Amino acid sequence: MPGPDTSLLVALLFASFATSVMVALRYFLAAGLFSWLTERVRPGLYAAQGAQIRREIGWSLTAAAIYGAPAGLMLGSWRHLGWTRIYTDFTALPLWYLPLSAFVYLFAQDTWFYWTHRAMHEPRLFRIAHAVHHKSRPPTAWTAMSFHWAESLTGAILIPLLVFVVPIHVAMLALVLGIATVMGVTNHMGWEIFPRRLVHSALGHWVITASHHENHHEDYRCNFGLYFRFWDHLCGTDRGFSRRIAGARAPVEVARARSPRRPAPPPPPDPS
Numbered sequence: 001m002p003g004p005d006t007s008l009l010v011a012l013l014f015a016s017f018a019t020s021v022m023v024a025l026r027y028f029l030a031a032g033l034f035s036w037l038t039e040r041v042r043p044g045l046y047a048a049q050g051a052q053i054r055r056e057i058g059w060s061l062t063a064a065a066i067y068g069a070p071a072g073l074m075l076g077s078w079r080h081l082g083w084t085r086i087y088t089d090f091t092a093l094p095l096w097y098l099p100l101s102a103f104v105y106l107f108a109q110d111t112w113f114y115w116t117h118r119a120m121h122e123p124r125l126f127r128i129a130h131a132v133h134h135k136s137r138p139p140t141a142w143t144a145m146s147f148h149w150a151e152s153l154t155g156a157i158l159i160p161l162l163v164f165v166v167p168i169h170v171a172m173l174a175l176v177l178g179i180a181t182v183m184g185v186t187n188h189m190g191w192e193i194f195p196r197r198l199v200h201s202a203l204g205h206w207v208i209t210a211s212h213h214e215n216h217h218e219d220y221r222c223n224f225g226l227y228f229r230f231w232d233h234l235c236g237t238d239r240g241f242s243r244r245i246a247g248a249r250a251p252v253e254v255a256r257a258r259s260p261r262r263p264a265p266p267p268p269p270d271p272s
Contacts, residue, residue, distance in 0.1 A: 038191065059147060122172060
């Protein structure tokens with residue numbers, strides 16, 4: 001660890017490197033855990049996807065380095081310069097602000113993701129960057145961070161910028177990052193981990209799980225959200241659940257949302 005005589009630049013660079021390592025470890029822990037769980041609950045689901053998973057891990061390590069760099073600079077700025085709005089005293093702001101701040105961060109991240117993700121489906125950007133993610137067909141627990149470096153850049157900057165503007169307790173920031181990790185993995189792992197009664201409830205109408213996001217990997221021009229279905233509902237891009245995952249109830253919701261004249265999407269181009 002850098003000592004008290006270490007220059008600020010070295011300290012910030014060390015923080016960026018250490019954070020990149022932590023992001024990579026977090027990815028391996030979460031993806032590995034849910035991959036192991038998948039093998040127990042859905043034996044053989046990933047049996048033919050070894051080459052795909054190796055490719056996903058390679059891209060994810062690149063993404064970890066990109067996500068870790070600005071996050072490390074942010075943490076270094078907090079520890080060494082006091083520039084951020086991160087706080088550690090639970091009494092510094094009203095207790096009711098704790099869950100509110102977490103929701104503000106999640107909604108801001110969801111909003112940023114919806115619009116940048118939707119932009120990534122513009123044909124030229126899709127070929128350049130986002131096709132890497134959609135080359136995972138079907139996605140696995142290892143797909144969540146499998147991004148082209150250009151797409152990783154768009155996702156890596158928001159939270160490190162938010163902490164300079166919106167106050168958040170360090171515990172709530174950890175909660176936000178934990179939710180991002182768990183939902184990123186579970187929404188891609190190819191089966192529904194949450195109970196059917198939750199997925200098809202009023203809450204499930206607004207919160208994204210694998211049943212909803214899998215449909216994005218099947219019909220690439222819909223279901224662009226990250227955590228919530230708010231923007232998809234508002235902008236008319238919600239196409240309901242994946243029939244493969246959600247089963248018999250899915251066609252009813254899909255049929256209600258989909259235009260009957262909408263053509264089937266073409267397969268994504270090979271980014272290699």
